[in-house]
Amino acid sequence: QVLLAEHGGGLVQPGASLRLSCAASGRTFSDYTVGWFRQAPGKEREFVAAIIWWSGGSNFYADSVKGRFTISRDNAKNSVYLQMNSLKPEDTAVYYCAARLRAVVSDRAGAYDYWGQGTQVTVSP
Numbered sequence: 690q691v692l693l694a695e696h697g698g699g700l701v702q703p704g705a706s707l708r709l710s711c712a713a714s715g716r717t718f719s720d721y722t723v724g725w726f727r728q729a730p731g732k733e734r735e736f737v738a739a740i741i742w743w744s745g746g747s748n749f750y751a752d753s754v755k756g757r758f759t760i761s762r763d764n765a766k767n768s769v770y771l772q773m774n775s776l777k778p779e780d781t782a783v784y785y786c787a788a789r790l791r792a793v794v795s796d797r798a799g800a801y802d803y804w805g806q807g808t809q810v811t812v813s814p
Contacts (some may be wrong), residue, residue, distance in 0.1 A: 725784060734798045
């Protein structure tokens with residue numbers, strides 16, 4: 690069993706930055722793919738970014754966040770981070786951390802085995 694806990698959401702103005710964190714307990718991330726997804730009201734959960742833990746941190750991004758968001762990992766803390774810069778109102782959503790028991794990236798929510806509880810990010814003037 691893996692427990693994931695996200696932190697770092699909040700209310701910010703357009704153009705601001707936020708850093709989300711996802712800490713895992715129960716098992717290390719060493720053989721996982723870890724992803725970030727988001728879900729806005731009335732919309733389906735969508736892929737944001739993912740990292741293959743063991744492969745030196747190979748990163749993958751949705752086109753909508755490429756160049757603005759950065760996913761990274763900290764081996765010692767068994768944690769994954771999502772640095773979000775130049776935030777836009779359309780980035781407003783609940784952000785979820787997810788872990789997949791395969792070292793293969795997927796942008797499908799159904800491919801992930803464990804989920805955190807989510808953290809709200811609101812971008813508003």
